[in-house]
Amino acid sequence: MLVFSGRSNPVLADKISAHLGEPVGACEIKTFCDGEIWVKYRENIRGRDVFIIQSTNPPAENLLELLILIDAAKRASARRVTAVIPYFGYARQDRKDQPRVAVSAKLVANLITSAGADRVISMDLHAPQIQGFFDIPFDHLYSSAVLLKHFREMEIPNLSVVSPDVGGIKMARAFAKRLKAELVVLDKRRPRQNEAEVMNIIGQVEGRNVLLVDDMIDTGGTFANAVKALKDANAKDVYGACTHPLFSGQAPAKISESGVSEISVTDTIPLRAEMEATRLVNVQSVAGLFAEAIKRTHLHQSISSLFDVDKDKLM
Numbered sequence: 001m002l003v004f005s006g007r008s009n010p011v012l013a014d015k016i017s018a019h020l021g022e023p024v025g026a027c028e029i030k031t032f033c034d035g036e037i038w039v040k041y042r043e044n045i046r047g048r049d050v051f052i053i054q055s056t057n058p059p060a061e062n063l064l065e066l067l068i069l070i071d072a073a074k075r076a077s078a079r080r081v082t083a084v085i086p087y088f089g090y091a092r093q094d095r096k097d098q099p100r101v102a103v104s105a106k107l108v109a110n111l112i113t114s115a116g117a118d119r120v121i122s123m124d125l126h127a128p129q130i131q132g133f134f135d136i137p138f139d140h141l142y143s144s145a146v147l148l149k150h151f152r153e154m155e156i157p158n159l160s161v162v163s164p165d166v167g168g169i170k171m172a173r174a175f176a177k178r179l180k181a182e183l184v185v186l187d188k189r190r191p192r193q194n195e196a197e198v199m200n201i202i203g204q205v206e207g208r209n210v211l212l213v214d215d216m217i218d219t220g221g222t223f224a225n226a227v228k229a230l231k232d233a234n235a236k237d238v239y240g241a242c243t244h245p246l247f248s249g250q251a252p253a254k255i256s257e258s259g260v261s262e263i264s265v266t267d268t269i270p271l272r273a274e275m276e277a278t279r280l281v282n283v284q285s286v287a288g289l290f291a292e293a294i295k296r297t298h299l300h301q302s303i304s305s306l307f308d309v310d311k312d313k314l315m
Contacts, residue, residue, distance in 0.1 A: 001298045002045055006054030006069055008062040012086060012267050012287055013053040019291030029065065037065050039072045046077040049298050053290075056089035056108070057246065057269045063089060063108065067115040074116035082119040082297060083112055084290060086268035087244045091126035094133075109133035121293050123268055123286060124171075124215045124243040139303055141293060143243040143266045144171070146284045148178055150264050151211065156239070158208045160184045164226045172213045175241070181211070186226055205235040216244035217263075220251030227258040237261045244268050245283075247275040255280065 004025040005013030017024045026042035050073045054066040066083060073081045093104035105127070112120065113136055120134060123141040131138045159181040163172035165188055176183040184203030210230050217223050217240070227238050240263035247255070252274040255263070264282045265271070275281055289306060296303045 001049045001051065001294075002043070003051045003053065003294065004041070004069065004073075006052065006062065006065045008055045008057060008065070009053070009086065009268070009270055011270065012055075012285075012290075015267075015285055015287030016053060016084075016291045016294065019288050020295060027069070029069075031061075035061075037061065037068055039065070039068045041072060041076055045073060047079045049080050049082075050078040051082045051084050051294050051298075053084045053086070055087040055269050056085060057087050057244075058089070058248070063111075067111055070112070070115040070117050080118045081116055082121060082294075083117040084294065085120060085122045086286065086290065088122045088125055088130070091130055094127040094130055105130050106133045119297065121290070121297065123266075123290075126215055139293060139297070141286075141289055142307060143268075143284075143286055143289075144174055144178075145289060145306070146266060146286050147241050147243075147264055148175065150282065150284055151175075151179060151239075151241070156209050156211070156237075158236075160203065160205050160208045160210050160235075162186060162203075162205070162210050162212045162226070162230065164188070164212060164214050164222055168214055171215060175211065175213050179211070182208070184210070186229065188222070188225075201229060201233050205230055205233050208235060210235045210238045212238060212240045212260075214240075214242045216246055217242045217251065217255075217265075218246045219249045220247065220254040220258075223260075224254040224258040227260050231259050240264065245271055245275065245281065247272045251275065252278055 002025045003017050004027045013024055028040045028042055030038045052069045056063040070081055090104040090108045096103055119137045121139045124143050131140055161172050161176035161181045162184045163169045164186050173183055184205055187200040212226055230238050238260050240260050243266050245265035256278045263280055266284055266286045293303050
């Protein structure tokens with residue numbers, strides 16, 4: 001087994017390799033003056049089981065770098081190439097919801113497969129059905145195993161778990177069940193892309209502490225509006241939990257002004273310095289979960305138990 005890393009999240013790759021007890025493989029990656037990416041593996045990978053760790057968060061070069069890393073590994077005669085993608089970008093473009101738009105999630109799946117990947121490991125897809133876009137094995141991990149441990153230790157009283165929209169109900173229900181909390185859903189409409197307006201709160205939040213759960217926070221508009229709506233409904237402390245902390249654009253300012261007490265995120269992508277400066281974010285590492293998935297994949301063992309958030313060894 002050899003583990004390599006692209007440049008999108010080398011810190012997470014180092015943590016994963018530490019859990020595995022294997023160093024990150026030697027790989028040289030350069031960007032030429034004209035923007036072209038060049039890759040060379042500095043060690044022999046012929047006949048080896050290669051794992052490439054690379055999130056595909058913006059900029060788009062991260063995706064292109066992953067494709068080139070996969071292609072280079074296949075041309076170097078690696079026995080098997082597994083793309084470990086902690087954050088799968090373009091997952092929100094998973095259907096043709098209006099005329100003349102691309103289904104970019106399917107396009108990205110095709111690119112990864114055509115580049116030569118034999119398997120993909122990812123976490124908390126925005127749309128779980130994206131697994132079906134791939135014609136190669138796809139292992140979908142869940143951050144709840146890590147995030148739930150943190151909130152169990154906090155022992156927040158009178159807790160309600162809130163889904164920011166209908167699409168997030170499944171994730172919120174899993175949190176509510178395991179934290180023995182009430183489930184609440186926010187009904188919202190989105191007037192245009194990256195903008196959201198909360199309309200109604202379905203459930204009881206008055207006088208209760210609230211945990212707002214989502215798979216990602218991008219511009220922070222949905223999250224900030226949700227916090228405001230919950231505060232207006234006389235909720236007490238509002239906490240947040242998300243897997244992928246994009247925090248793009250004016251998200252740090254919006255979230256700082258929202259009144260949220262704390263947001264727990266994972267390290268699938270690096271945290272923006274502006275967001276870290278707010279001191280509202282608590283980062284929980286998913287390196288152990290990915291390391292276990294990589295090890296079991298290499299040994300051809302089942303990883304289905306990694307999906308069980310109640311397993312003590314994963315908590």
